[in-house]
Amino acid sequence: MILSECIGLRAEIILVRNKNVSVPVPFSVKHPGLVFYCETFNSIILFINILLRKSVLTLIYKIGDTMRMLLKIIACSSYILFSHGTVEAQTYKNQSVGIQLNPYIDSDLTDGTFIKPVFALRYACNLTKNFSLGPEISGHYVTSLRDQTDFHISAINAGAFFRYSILHGSGIKPFIEISPYYTIHHFKSGDIVTTEGTGRDDRKEYFSGYFSPGISLYSKSQRLSLDLMYKFSDKEFVNGKKSVFSYRLNINF
Numbered sequence: 001m002i003l004s005e006c007i008g009l010r011a012e013i014i015l016v017r018n019k020n021v022s023v024p025v026p027f028s029v030k031h032p033g034l035v036f037y038c039e040t041f042n043s044i045i046l047f048i049n050i051l052l053r054k055s056v057l058t059l060i061y062k063i064g065d066t067m068r069m070l071l072k073i074i075a076c077s078s079y080i081l082f083s084h085g086t087v088e089a090q091t092y093k094n095q096s097v098g099i100q101l102n103p104y105i106d107s108d109l110t111d112g113t114f115i116k117p118v119f120a121l122r123y124a125c126n127l128t129k130n131f132s133l134g135p136e137i138s139g140h141y142v143t144s145l146r147d148q149t150d151f152h153i154s155a156i157n158a159g160a161f162f163r164y165s166i167l168h169g170s171g172i173k174p175f176i177e178i179s180p181y182y183t184i185h186h187f188k189s190g191d192i193v194t195t196e197g198t199g200r201d202d203r204k205e206y207f208s209g210y211f212s213p214g215i216s217l218y219s220k221s222q223r224l225s226l227d228l229m230y231k232f233s234d235k236e237f238v239n240g241k242k243s244v245f246s247y248r249l250n251i252n253f
Helices: 032-091
Strands: 013-018 021-026 095-103 117-126 131-144 152-165 172-194 197-218 224-233 243-252
Touching (some): 095 131, 131 172
Antiparallel strands (some): 117 131, 131 152, 197 224
């Protein structure tokens, strides 16, 4: 009687034990029943190997897809952040030069009696997106249009301004501004008659300033802006009052 058994072999070889002698032989020449069982066993092993290989490959593919997706997300995020930073760097301006030069428009100008040029020149540095400051020179001049006399009034202000604005990045930015300055005021007329005689020549100097709420209107590129403000002071402005409307045209860089 032949006693045969199949023990832990690879798919090609089986071990047959016959009469206490063990020899490795190809299973294609062995007992049909033993061949059947071993072929079934080998088929199962091969199937498991195939499943394992497919599972490993599927896992590798999934890991690869996940890594590719993560890299895409990182790349897109980096591009968005870099683009945003570039746009902000291009649009945000931290310095500006502001000017004002115009005749003050009132009834004296329309009647042709007096002309009152108003001027201002300032440099601004934006310390933050909301707070800016800088030096400013401003003033006005009044002279007659009808009489060929030496009558004139002048005021020159030298000082600084401090501004706090809100709504950074928008086309309209409300602000509050304070400006202390030193004023040199001069009045001269050769025709005016006083108790001291004919003619008058007065010069005085004093500290003053203004408080002003206003809004800034920005161009699309942020390179140009227009400040519209209403100033309040303890001294009289060009209109002879302690409050006046004013503006600044700014070049931002």
